[in-house]
Amino acid sequence: MHGSVCMVPRIPALYSLIMSVNLAPAKPSASVVVVRDGAQSLEVLLVRRNEKIAFHGGAWVFPGGRVDDSDGAGRASSELDLAKRAAVREALEETGLELTVDAMLPFAHWTTPVDLPKRFATWFFAAAIIGVADVRIDNSEIVDYRWMSPATALGLHVAGELNLPAPTFVTLLGFKAIDRAAALVAQLRGVAIQRFVPRLVPIDNGRCTLYEEDAGYETVDFDAPGARHRLVMKGTDWEYIRDF
Numbered sequence: 001m002h003g004s005v006c007m008v009p010r011i012p013a014l015y016s017l018i019m020s021v022n023l024a025p026a027k028p029s030a031s032v033v034v035v036r037d038g039a040q041s042l043e044v045l046l047v048r049r050n051e052k053i054a055f056h057g058g059a060w061v062f063p064g065g066r067v068d069d070s071d072g073a074g075r076a077s078s079e080l081d082l083a084k085r086a087a088v089r090e091a092l093e094e095t096g097l098e099l100t101v102d103a104m105l106p107f108a109h110w111t112t113p114v115d116l117p118k119r120f121a122t123w124f125f126a127a128a129i130i131g132v133a134d135v136r137i138d139n140s141e142i143v144d145y146r147w148m149s150p151a152t153a154l155g156l157h158v159a160g161e162l163n164l165p166a167p168t169f170v171t172l173l174g175f176k177a178i179d180r181a182a183a184l185v186a187q188l189r190g191v192a193i194q195r196f197v198p199r200l201v202p203i204d205n206g207r208c209t210l211y212e213e214d215a216g217y218e219t220v221d222f223d224a225p226g227a228r229h230r231l232v233m234k235g236t237d238w239e240y241i242r243d244f
Contacts, residue, residue, distance in 0.1 A: 025119065026112060027120050027121065028082065028083065028120075029064060029065060029083075029120040029123070030064050030083040030125065031063065031087065032062060033124065033127070033175070034062070034063065034095070034128075034129060035127070035175075037180055037181050038147070041151070042150065043147045044149075045062070046061065046162075047061060047063055047095065047142045047145045048060050050143050058163055059163045060168065061164075062124075063090055063091045064086075064094075065086070065093075071085040080106060081101075083123035084101045084123075084125065087104055087127075088104070096136030096137075105185065106124070108171065108196065109193055109195045110198075111198075113209070115200060126184060126185070128181040128185050150175045154172055157236060158238075170196075170231065197212055199217060201222075203222075206235065208232050209230060209233075213227055215227050227244030228244065
């Protein structure tokens with residue numbers, strides 16, 4: 001989508017202005033993609049957030065939430081260890097699933113754009129389970145859940161039947177070609193962490209996020225020659241471009 005016309009094509013001062021004001025801190029958080037083998041393909045667990053929640057209310061996401069003081073449990077812990085324990089705790093609270101820290105496979109880290117009022121610095125993990133799982137949602141923060149293949153979830157998003165945040169959408173795209181949980185685990189072991197620090201920019205009929213590898217990231221210049229790493233979002237028609 002190199003030909004997309006941006007409504008603010010060349011205004012690097014935009015982010016200088018944003019950075020000059022008081023920004024909401026990016027709170028440490030964790031999210032876990034619970035996967036299992038379905039009848040035909042890999043399945044992921046998606047949960048629907050209550051519409052009354054300010055951040056991604058009504059969206060379908062992976063279980064997760066903020067890192068709490070209890071996740072430290074009085075021990076000296078690295079940022080990653082804290083996030084793993086938070087992911088285990090949040091999965092239990094939101095779905096009733098008892099996962100383990102050892103099962104947490106980190107593969108990505110997302111930071112909310114600087115111009116949003118609520119921001120999170122979120123580790124993304126994958127965790128595989130075997131067999132049928134008894135999911136129990138709280139019907140408060142989480143109001144529904146579904147197991148489905150990444151391809152099915154993406155198709156429902158395009159049809160306007162499933163509201164997916166950008167990190168969920170990009171993650172599902174990355175898992176779409178994998179058909180078994182064991183294959184996903186093997187692929188993620190030792191994988192380099194993908195870090196996403198998006199810059200959100202309005203475009204005609206939609207919006208776009210630029211990621212650091214994009215040639216236009218620093219200047220917010222969508223016509224800058226070079227690599228592309230961006231997500232173009234027009235209604236439910238989203239295109240993730242990664243050619244660096």
